[in-house]
Amino acid sequence: MNGKSRQKRMAVINDFSGFGRCSLTVALPIISAMKIQCCAVPTAVFSNHTGYEDFFMQDYTDYMPVYFDKWEKLGLTFDGIYTGYLGSVRQVELVKDFIHRFGTENTRIIVDPVMGDGGKIYSAFGRALCEEIRELLPLADIITPNVTEACILAGQPYRDDIRTETELLSLCDTLRRLGAKDIVITGIAAGSDIGNFVYHKNGSYSLMTHEAARSVPRAGTGDVFASVIASDAVNGAELSASVEKAAAFVADAVQISDDFGVPPQDGICFEEILSRLM
Numbered sequence: 001m002n003g004k005s006r007q008k009r010m011a012v013i014n015d016f017s018g019f020g021r022c023s024l025t026v027a028l029p030i031i032s033a034m035k036i037q038c039c040a041v042p043t044a045v046f047s048n049h050t051g052y053e054d055f056f057m058q059d060y061t062d063y064m065p066v067y068f069d070k071w072e073k074l075g076l077t078f079d080g081i082y083t084g085y086l087g088s089v090r091q092v093e094l095v096k097d098f099i100h101r102f103g104t105e106n107t108r109i110i111v112d113p114v115m116g117d118g119g120k121i122y123s124a125f126g127r128a129l130c131e132e133i134r135e136l137l138p139l140a141d142i143i144t145p146n147v148t149e150a151c152i153l154a155g156q157p158y159r160d161d162i163r164t165e166t167e168l169l170s171l172c173d174t175l176r177r178l179g180a181k182d183i184v185i186t187g188i189a190a191g192s193d194i195g196n197f198v199y200h201k202n203g204s205y206s207l208m209t210h211e212a213a214r215s216v217p218r219a220g221t222g223d224v225f226a227s228v229i230a231s232d233a234v235n236g237a238e239l240s241a242s243v244e245k246a247a248a249f250v251a252d253a254v255q256i257s258d259d260f261g262v263p264p265q266d267g268i269c270f271e272e273i274l275s276r277l278m
């Protein structure tokens, strides 16, 4: 024992993609490595994520209510609830219901509003779904949109050159008006650097930049990043320190993936450095 009276527990509502290193298949190992019991709620099962030309998908929406009922019967509550890829308006409604049923006043809620990247919305996402995801903002303690997702949520056109503190601050102000508290905007292209903008609910902010790994954009980096942030939040870490750690972890995993010559859609080889999170 390391002074803790009990182990922490986090529910993760996200899809299961068998290949491509994203969503639950990265959240599970990362959250476990960070010493939290990871309780998975699959929103869908994919053979591989939608970034590949072809994939098989089995939607899980209809099974989620009964899954929740069984968990309620077990009397479960969670120290963290972390949401990722939600494939339908109904699923977002189910997430709201889940938070009300299983959250307590001490539960940390982390919403990664997975919708798109690089200015493009993922193939399964339409306007109605994006608008519904916006309704999760007031329920979340921390949100981790990339620039594309932050623009969709804020209802403003995407630009790939959003990088000044003034522009990022204005984006966060809009998200705050929509109910967001702590915000981390990820994947900001800042010259040869990559940045994350951290906006705290007390109004303080900082643009944290890191030397970019020499890679093209890779699948699942946002999921790895958000899994570290969510685990740190449950473990009580300070947000800026957590962003620093998550960014360094992603950058090193990207570098290793480049060195291995892994195709960008196959995600990042975080397994090589997972032990660093322990």
Ligand code: PXL
Pocket: 015, 017, 022, 023, 046, 048, 049, 050, 051, 085, 114, 122, 219, 220, 221, 222, 223
């Ligand atoms: O990494 C985001 C993500 C999660 N889940 C599925 C995806 C994607 C991005 O393409 O397709 C199924």
